[in-house]
Amino acid sequence: MNGDEQLLRGRVYGHDHDDPDPGPKPGRTYAELVGGPLDGLLVDIHGWRTEEVNDGVALTTELGRWPGGRALYDPRPGDPRKSGPGVACRFHYTGDTP
Template identity: 85%
Template sequence: MNADDEQLLRGRVYGHDHDDPNPGPLPHHTYAVLVGGPLDGLLLDITGWRPEEIEDGVALMTELGRWPGGRALYDPFRR
């Protein structure tokens, strides 16, 4: 991934197409910022997720990264 790819992803919600006319976050939704993988900078809509689901982390399908068509694994943020 290059700098142009990173800029394209930043501030966009995971699951929205890059050519979506409104790829950004919606009001009254809760988002987690993805950090530490090929989807860095994307927002993940976690509205309605139970705390246990958030604590488990997530495996997201992606065409970016070392193995296109694979999954990007994200652990929950720990303070």
């Protein structure tokens, strides 16, 4: 099993921990969250334009500095990206906002 296959065994943001199938779906594209309160989760970015991926995400979480606030994740310039299904890139934690 390669690294992407192991990573795809992770949970997708927005799926409940008790969801019978919280993992990634075949044929979809994901970003891995690195650091911060949502470390290790995947975000479904299937169908996003390059500009949308470049903007990163602000994800609601109860685990950040402000419960119910948002954890901010952005791609790093120069980080590798691939096209197609699976884990295409990484979003790195940059902070929290209320």
